[in-house]
Amino acid sequence: MIRLTNRPAMLEAGEHVDTQCPFCSVQCKIRLTKNEQAAGERRAMYTVEGIPNKASEGRLCVKGMNAHQHVISSERLMQPLVRRNGALQPASWEEALGLIADHFKAVSEQYGADAIGLYGGGSLTNETAYLLGKFARIGLGTKYIDYNGRFCMSAAASAGVKTFGIDRGLTCRLEDIPLARCIILAGTNIAECQPTLMPYLTRAKENGAAIIVIDPRMTATAELADLHLQLRPGTDAALANGILKGLLRGGWINRSFIDSRTNGFPELERHLESVLLSEIAEITGLTESQIEKAAELYGTAETGIVFTARGVEQQTDGHEAVRNFLNLVLATGKIGRPGCGYGAVTGQGNGQGGREHGQKADQLPGYRLIENEEDRKYVAGVWGVEPDRIPRKGVSAYEMMELVHQGVIRSLFVMGSNPVVSNPNADLVEKALQNIDFLAVADMFLSETARMADVVLPVTAYLENDGTLTNLEGRVLLRESKLEPPGETRHDWDILCELAARLGKSAYFTYASAEQIFEELRLASKGGAADYYGITYDRLRREGGVYWPCPSEDEEQSSGILFEERFAHPDGKAVFLPVPSRQPQELPDDNYPLTLTNGRVLSHYLTGVQTRRSPSLAARSVDNFAEIHPRTAKKYGLEDGDWAQISSRRGSFSVRCKVNAKIRENLLFVPMHWGGAQNVNKATNPELDPNCKMPGFKTAAASITPLKHISPS
Template sequence: MQQLLNRKPSLKPGTQVDTQCPFCSVQCKIRLTRNEPVPGERRPSYTVEGIPNKASEGRVCVKGMNAHQHVMSGERILQPLVKINGKLTPSTWEEALTRIVDNFVSVTERHGADAIGLYGGGSLTNETAYLLGKFARIGLGTRYIDYNGRFCMSAAASAGVKTFGIDRGLTCRLEDIPKAKCLILAGTNIAECQPTLMPYLTRAKENGTFIIVIDPRVTGTAELADIHLQLRPGTDAALANGLLKAVQLGGWMDEAFIKERTNGFAELEKHLESVSLPEIAELTGLDQALIEKAAEQYGRAETGIIFTARGVEQQTDGHVAVRNFLNLVLATGKIGKPGCGYGAVTGQGNGQGGREHGQKADQLPGYRLIENEEDRRYMAGVWGVEPDSIPRKGVSAYEMMELVHQGTIRSLFVMGSNPVMSNPNADLVEEALENVEFLAVADMFLSETARMADVVLPVTAYLENDGTLTNLEGRVLLRESKIEAPGEARHDWAILCELASRLGKSAYFDFESAEQIFEELRVASKGGVADYYGITYDRLRREGGVYWPCPSVDESPGSGILFEKRFAHPDGKAIFFPVPSRQPQEVPDEEFPLTLTNGRVLSHYLTGVQTRRSATLAARSVDNFVEIHPKTAKAHRIEDGDMVEIRSRHGAFSVRCKVSAGIRENTLFVPMHWGGAQNVNKATTPELDPNCKMPGFKTAAASIRPLKASML
């Protein structure tokens, strides 16, 4: 698309800026320097180096090394776009904002405020996430707000709340990893998703740590394992039952810890009477002796940590699957001390902070609950409104798309997300967005969703805006910028303030900087589970990062280890929860004989909107692919490199084939970073976890067939 503006230089030759990577949850600190020009070279060159910090220890992965490339991309949206005669056309901010506000007012008058939906993202700063939630509830008065983090952390978050009384990604520190005598990595491929954390694992290995990896594929992470439990996709909860049973039979449960610090063990013990190790082995597709050996290593170990990620969590029983791994943590007493704990390895850059301060349908800032009357009164006092004026809870992200499809939500505002790609059942979502009355998108690029919009607003990139983000440890970090925004791009929080002003709500959104927003966020979170009150920008500049909860500015940042003496439930005890073993949500049959699962590759991030605009990263992984076992490929008359169609009960897509002995037979693995005809989510199931509304991305029953050259 032709742009009418030229982009201003972002960084002058010879200058540098300290920032942090916009991608994964490690949030590595980096220093970007624009090099002096070289005679004859047309393109500017940059040097990227890591800055020492507590999480990445100064390391940077290939994504962080090249993150600046998408910021400098010629595809950046430089001014607002409005749809005229079916085509997005450059416009003024006045016209674009007027269109959005006029629509909001019209829809509210005709159908009520709940006919408007807001859809946020897990890479937004804490300040913007907070303001987006406030804008939904106070600026518009709608109950319908949720975000793409629903597809990332909701299973682990809800499990942590039920079991421990609190959700923070890691209950321990990253520095505890090498101190653990046993590590269980369940459904997490750190080597590709959080590669700067791999040295923690290699140090652990050097210290003699026994590493157990649970994954249907032989990944870079699995190659470190002493035991690789290459289970059948969708049977993680059953495997955890097998591990619990073996630990019980081996006498490796910590009876004193169970008695003093937990509730509900009697129910779990009764449940384990019905657990049969041979049945677990058959259900999971694993050797019973291997399950017993893994259980012995973890059970006997003096210290141990269990990490889970999307492989376990992105299932329709993801909530209870995580709870079952937490049962294993509690049963062995491996929590609340150095070298012990549980961690949900967050995926998105601000997946932790993004879910703490009001983007989720059922939450208010500080992890307060929107249906809790005391929490509503507190937030009403902070915002200067009546408690009854705050809307009640809405629905989850995919359920919002269903409401758009049904016509209940008639106007949708999307900020920092690409729902047409990231949602399951993508064909339904695409149809919904094609037919919605009005769609506005705030983004840096014309994502697959933005191309469908009636109005597109250009926003600043990570090098151009200020704000805080919370990494996977629960450590709040400050990202500051000294780079001028290109063209007419505006900060996302500033856009929300302007829209609120035009809606007559300027008194509630009178902010001139991200720091001012954070000052209100501090008060909003005060006394909540995720208490940020003791954190300030000045403190973050001095200390580099501060763990929450931090209720006082005079308080030390804490050790980073949670639950040393008590859990966060009122009685201070954690809760066991019996979990049944079950078949995967979809079981292969004659028509769909394979299991389709999805995930990530090293060079891309989420739906690829940013990484596919980096020449270096895009060149590493140009197109999508399906990984398939040689025996499965042979049975379906497929050869390496063939184009294939993969079909499920929900839809179909086409990709190129990669034959690999590192995946289970009858299992297909497809990355999630490509859209259009290569979008794996065209075939994923819309079924949701009943506890946390996480879609079941990992176990769609599928078929595969080669596409002949004449058909392409």
């Protein structure tokens, strides 16, 4: 074990650690080596290499190559901070944890346990995500817990459950991609968001696959496409209806599969009778021939995979939009066999596992439902409590912020997230957190949210803590640490156990390691939809990763292909859903004549709390920007590099303009990695999808105004 005292994690010269990237859902494996430095020699301090693995095949992107830089940043928090006289000041763990526990007790006694909220993150390990859910329900007794993954995967997750009976990011394997003869990439820019997966797509293309990219921008991913459908944002569900109509016209549906393995197709067929391609073309801004071509390419292909991501999902009809793309998969029978399937391209490192074991408001471990009596009884038995000790379901992440604003939630504990930047309608969220009675944050850095806190707790980094994460395929991976926690930092799970002890609940939180927590998680998930019972740390070490569901240690590794013979509904059949062709939830008008959408860039992750502490990554993207078409820029008196204020009905922010002819006219694209005056979420739409509570990030009516000679702070 490499020992540290009061400095961020470092290696001795010549030493190395094997780990995995803390960023996106591919979870690439990494070897980090400290270089020998000869006197006067100038060379990189560390060598970073990819380790061969099933997902990335040993590749790394620029984020993975520089992931260690934030760990050794001088900005790392090394001891707890407590607000005194209006300023955060160093404190002991005794004082910091005591303040949190005392406040939780007082709030619970005066207002009830539901006056406390917990807000987690999709980058936490499975062990911490599991424990956070248990801590909320048993340690505190509150129903209010949710996490930032609500903004990532909730639409695809709910659509998968309703359609297939289960939600796992990919129903197929990454190695199936080169076997597909048609690939639909809907609202996903893999080249910037999961770049180590791009070789799978290039191999598919070399094998003769037709690639269809659905995106209002000509992204680096779209440049690979045989057909780029540059639609109006928010019209994905309508486009899927058009493609379905084309499949029916061309006779490219699989009647035998539909009859034997699905329910609801007659209702969908009747719905499609009223669909007119001319109307779909008008809604989407595409041509009828483009839509018909997409139907032909996908319909005539022997094998095919459909991928969706945030462009489709972060809409107020995201659930139904994804279900309509799943209608395409079912109508053609392209699922349950090599080279076929559906994939939701997860954004966060543990976006898959983070939603399986209890961080979501309506879930218990193993993807059990908190309102299901049998599920409650089973998990209560694992936890050693009566079922009525487990609170009922709470509300989604943004709805929690509304309750904070209303004074219903009076105390909030945030772990592994930065909600003041990541939530829509960010000005309301910031105001809510300014006025809350008590805010505690566990983080590595002083994020925008942590700066507002009453207590900040320093936590360990990915190189310093053990745990499992589940990648976008549904493959559970073990990440083991080699470095001891620097300074006074502590593991997330250790903090939760200590707080539970101070609240008189130590009997339920007697863990000495992450592996002990995982052993309980295995049991809590047993028999659930996301069954991890057959997975152990030893097995993960031997096999490098294991797909769930895995109900038994004795079973061989599954093929990774879901639904080969039956779906997860009780009758074994998948379900079609007729979906209306809607316009975007918010349309431009005279006051807000443009459409604002948001997304990611290659060099940053989430709200940039970690990547902005990496000199190499921060230098690639210093400021935020608004991508704007040349004709739109000219119309509003803007040139490349000009500062502009962008406003919506919610609020305003300021960024530089990046003039680019590869974006649709009258559309503004702004990345979501910056806070403060450059935070796009000051203007995004908080309206929620009624099915999954996903906010409508991707379509906000907006205006743009030049800010000559002015730059934001």
